[in-house]
Amino acid sequence: xxxxxxxxxxxxxxxxxxxxxxxxxxxxxxxxxxxxxxxxxxxxxxxxxxxxxxxxxxxxxxxxxxxxxxxxxxxxxxxxxxxxxxxxxxxxxxxxxxxxxxxxxxxxxxxxxxxxxxxxxxxxxxxxxxxxxxxxxxxxxxxxxxxxxxxxxxxxxxxxxxxxxxxxxxxxxxxxxxxxxxxxxxxxxxxxxxxxxxxxxxxxxxx
Amino acid sequence: xxxxxxxxxxxxxxxxxxxxxxxxxxxxxxxxxxxxxxxxxxxxxxxxxxxxxxxxxxxxxxxxxxxxxxxxxxxxxxxxxxxxxxxxxxxxxxxxxxxxxxxxxxxxxxxxxxxxxxxxxxxxxxxxxxxxxxxxxxxxxxxxxxxxxxxxxxxxxxxxxxxxxxxxxxxxxxxxxxxxxxxxxxxxxxxxxxxxxxxxxxxxxxxxxxxxxxxxxxxxxxxxxxxxxxxxxxxxxxxxxxxxxxxxxxxxxxxxxxxxxxxxx
Numbered sequence: 332x333x334x335x336x337x338x339x340x341x342x343x344x345x346x347x348x349x350x351x352x353x354x355x356x357x358x359x360x361x362x363x364x365x366x367x368x369x370x371x372x373x374x375x376x377x378x379x380x381x382x383x384x385x386x387x388x389x390x391x392x393x394x395x396x397x398x399x400x401x402x403x404x405x406x407x408x409x410x411x412x413x414x415x416x417x418x419x420x421x422x423x424x425x426x427x428x429x430x431x432x433x434x435x436x437x438x439x440x441x442x443x444x445x446x447x448x449x450x451x452x453x454x455x456x457x458x459x460x461x462x463x464x465x466x467x468x469x470x471x472x473x474x475x476x477x478x479x480x481x482x483x484x485x486x487x488x489x490x491x492x493x494x495x496x497x498x499x500x501x502x503x504x505x506x507x508x509x510x511x512x513x514x515x516x517x518x519x520x521x522x523x524x525x526x527x528x529x530x531x532x533x534x535x536x537x538x
Numbered sequence: 539x540x541x542x543x544x545x546x547x548x549x550x551x552x553x554x555x556x557x558x559x560x561x562x563x564x565x566x567x568x569x570x571x572x573x574x575x576x577x578x579x580x581x582x583x584x585x586x587x588x589x590x591x592x593x594x595x596x597x598x599x600x601x602x603x604x605x606x607x608x609x610x611x612x613x614x615x616x617x618x619x620x621x622x623x624x625x626x627x628x629x630x631x632x633x634x635x636x637x638x639x640x641x642x643x644x645x646x647x648x649x650x651x652x653x654x655x656x657x658x659x660x661x662x663x664x665x666x667x668x669x670x671x672x673x674x675x676x677x678x679x680x681x682x683x684x685x686x687x688x689x690x691x692x693x694x695x696x697x698x699x700x701x702x703x704x705x706x707x708x709x710x711x712x713x714x715x716x717x718x719x720x721x722x723x724x725x726x727x728x729x730x731x732x733x734x735x736x737x738x739x740x741x742x743x744x745x746x747x748x749x750x751x752x753x754x755x756x757x758x759x760x761x762x763x764x765x766x767x768x769x770x771x772x773x774x775x776x777x778x779x780x781x782x783x784x785x786x787x788x789x790x791x792x793x794x795x796x797x798x799x800x801x802x803x
Contacts, residue, residue, distance in 0.1 A: 346644070349620075
């Protein structure tokens, strides 16, 4: 059984696939809701805007499938915009609803910083999540590669597994039960990024 | 949401740049063994292992046959190097950009083509996102001593520099308005001298654009990078020969910067 990597036209799909292939993860690239539902684990990549992403997911009929696999306990990893669309709504290009799987809103970074944030920034574990399997063999405060103008302002502190500072302290990793999501790009974060993907695959018991 | 201490933890980036011609690195690189000295894929992997924050491949290939080789180089690099890769040189159309991005580049850098057709910036940003589009500017100081500083944009800087009539500061501002996500500013006066960046140029660009600015041209020692990042307010520094010929390792430069309070990875 292989990980379903959802193909809805995201710019980093191939990079995510290359990184998963590099660590030896079995995977299927798919835009078929039935394949997503049947997969033992699901990865939702993303680059760009939440509005485009939601429209693509809706057009492909993937929204109910994503809600169902998260609700049913399938290990799930959202990356960058694939994290942001989990929120209830986004203010990018005018307020619009997102998947609403976690409570919170996607907000633009406050004025005073260069936007987008582009580059390596440190990820600090929340005390309750520091021992999570996703973080195995990755030191607290490690650098990951970020490219984004918006961040997830999450309502429930229990959903926040790690934070990063850029004008505000924003959630850089979300973990709730089987659901994980990262604002950075593990597929572009060198050794630490590959380790995080390896940890996800192990956590998901896919091999 | 808790307010943080600021953006001091966003690291300043050190970016080696490799000139590639027909699939081989021009002039070679001294710190790897002889067999790999001209292989861009091996060098990219070595720089990744050595602590590079990103990589740039600059394609100085002349013919279209050789461009296909560059696509192959990018594909092979992306399959084994998992840090951001920018490809520049000779990209004239959105389709040219797409080929490189599809092959595994994370960003494309455009220079002459953007001067000739500024809408290339907007078209690329609309299709791929601003974060993919790097505008590279070659600038030469044209003001007389004592005058307010002015820099002019040139193209074809390799062989026969051609003036464009554009003011570098205005062009940077326009490029960002059109959708460029980063600006590389290369001082033609400093390039090749090893005497350091044109700090006044860097500082001026950094204050007028709200996107990251990458300094290029003139680095001969780690203190030049420090000056570019601290006095020039650059977000990243691009360098070639200082690393390729083994004068300094990336880790040595980062150690130098960290000791002086510059945040590096």
